[in-house]
Amino acid sequence: MSETIAGVVIPDSPIAAEATSLVRETTTPLLFHHSRRVFLFGSMQARALGITPDPELLYIAALFHDTGLVSPYRSDDQRFELDSADQARAFLRSHGFSDADADLVWMAIALHTTPEVPYKLAPEIAATTAGVETDVLGMRLGNLSREEIDSVTAVHPRPDFKRQILQAFKEGFEHRPDTTFGTVNADVLEHFVPGFRHIDFVEVIENSPWPE
Numbered sequence: 001m002s003e004t005i006a007g008v009v010i011p012d013s014p015i016a017a018e019a020t021s022l023v024r025e026t027t028t029p030l031l032f033h034h035s036r037r038v039f040l041f042g043s044m045q046a047r048a049l050g051i052t053p054d055p056e057l058l059y060i061a062a063l064f065h066d067t068g069l070v071s072p073y074r075s076d077d078q079r080f081e082l083d084s085a086d087q088a089r090a091f092l093r094s095h096g097f098s099d100a101d102a103d104l105v106w107m108a109i110a111l112h113t114t115p116e117v118p119y120k121l122a123p124e125i126a127a128t129t130a131g132v133e134t135d136v137l138g139m140r141l142g143n144l145s146r147e148e149i150d151s152v153t154a155v156h157p158r159p160d161f162k163r164q165i166l167q168a169f170k171e172g173f174e175h176r177p178d179t180t181f182g183t184v185n186a187d188v189l190e191h192f193v194p195g196f197r198h199i200d201f202v203e204v205i206e207n208s209p210w211p212e
Helices: 014-026 029-051 055-064 080-094 100-111 123-137 145-154 161-175 187-193 199-207
Strands: none
Touching: 014 029, 014 080, 014 199, 029 055, 029 123, 029 145, 029 161, 055 080, 055 100, 055 123, 055 187, 080 100, 161 187
16 A cells, blocks of 8 residues: 655555665665655645656655765765766666656756756656755745645654754765865865865866966
């Protein structure tokens, strides 16, 4: 029997169940509960946005979106969002999903920390970002009722979440600081890594090898 939280049905297909087990077993309780909330809040925000994402694809995107912060999924040479997206795409392809669906989930994850752009794209992409922005930043909480929020957090609690997610971000990419260029991730390292200074876009232009 499928599980329903705050009126949102959790996908219970074999691939959804396998993804749930995989992410629960290979990440952390913090990231697992956060990722499930991203699916739930993303589904609710989709209603407010008037869009209808495919629940299964949205669920996979939500579950995998932060896997690139932790071993065995994180790399040393690219943004954590890309590690997460690569893992999700490989997972879907290995289970017979079309390249189109796998690429759609890849894009949803790759862009989930990019402001505004996802809302101009497919519903699955927009809803993934909406779920992330609601859970991490508190954006558009006003679209949700107190009862809906309480129903979600009763199943997937977020005690000390602000501090813990920032710590997870720091630990996820402090070993690859150059990958944070031009992203919100640089802000995390500037706050928590002594001596770190983000790569300045103006300085990159001014110091480029082009002669004036």
